[in-house]
Amino acid sequence: MSKARLEAAESPLTIEWLTSPEQMESISDQWRTLEQEVQNRTALSTFDFLATWYRHYSGEYGGAPRIGLAWRGSRLVGVAPLTLRRGSIGKIPVTRVDFAPNDSPVGAFLVEDDHPGTVTELLQALVHAEKFDVVCLSGFDPGSAHLALLEEAAPQLGLAVGLEDEASAVVDLSGGYQAYRATLSGHFRRNLNHRARKIAAAGRTAIEGVVLSDGAETTQTSIDRMIAITEASHKLKGQRLGDNHRAYLSELGKRFGPRGMMSLTILTIEGQDAAYLFGLVERGCFYDINLSYDERFEKLSPGTFLTQKTMEILETKGVHTVVSHGAHDYKRYWATEFVPEKRVFLFASSVRGTAARLVRFGLAPLWRRAWERQNGYDANTAA
DSSP states (O other), X not given: OEEEEEEOSSSEEEEEEEOSGGGGGGGHHHXXXXXXXXXXXXXXXXXXXXXXXXXXXXXXXXXXXXXXXXXXXXXEEEEEEEXXXXXXXXXXXEEXXXXXXXXXXXXXXXXXXXXXXXXXXXXXXXXXXXXXXXXXXXXXXXXXXXXXXXXXXXXXXXOEEEEEXXXXXXXXXXXXXHHHHHTSOHHHHHHHHHHHHHHHHHSOXXXXXXXXXXXXXXXXXXXXXXXXXXXXXXXXXXXOOOHHHHHHHHHHHHHHTTTTOEEEEEEEETTEEEEEEEEEEEXXXXXXXXXXXXXXXXXXXHHHHHHHXXXXXXXXXXXXXXXXXXXXXXXXXXXXXXXXXXXXXXXXXXXHHHHHHIIIIIXXXXXXXXXXXXXXXXXXXXX
């Protein structure tokens, strides 16, 4: 562990860096206390989710853990769940820092709601503690204080800022499932009805698995069924799912299933598992983790059917919001809205950092200007 003394607005902060998953258990109670106090967060910034991810994915797959802890005295007041790894940006090899989990477009600082400036202290400590070419962090609300503070602090730390647009698909179930369904296009509702008839014609159907406390006693068997469906999907085509993935999913089940924070719905057709939708639920929000289906049932669109059935069930359990990270086009058919987000890049002044910034943010404007010259376009006279 490395420590640096930093002065915060109210009292001194101590920034501490954990560099292995094994060190996390020692601060589990303090982390959980902080997450209970913070309102501006998701289930994916909880200790139990991130400790599980780091345990099974740090190393060759997910990079080296760099978990920044901000302490005010004996109180944990901020967490930066990061990874340090080799990667590339525009084919430029770089050493990069990302939020964990770095295999999906999620991640966030966990800091006290009334002290957003802690993220500045964490960034300063990172710059002093590590050598990197770029920091790449996703999932910021465009108007968030965290993003504004990073943009303000970066130049003072010798970092160049680049921003990209992202989005998450969100479904509003606060008025009930039927009210939500009524907002969908008539074309998509007809498609849903058509798919439901096709699945019914294929045989007897059922939705099984775990939804919060319902079926929690079947958590491990449901996880095993999920793994079997994954192995029968078009991605794996019968290959065995890797041990790290198996262990990760099983541990998530053990941590969240007994607490009534897991939803793992499984669609069966004529007694055969056809598809699953897996996610975590907290404070009335469902956060999707994975959806997959057995390739044999592809023509029935079982994933679309199961997604709608799962939302209908979740609404009866008090879930008012469904969040699906990533702005994939197929989600536009069923999302209430795409919520804008920002991805921030903080480039170091190293040779590779500068080259990566040029490739990612510098060449596009150059190509645009070349096209404008070639086509006689003048931005000053264009309407």
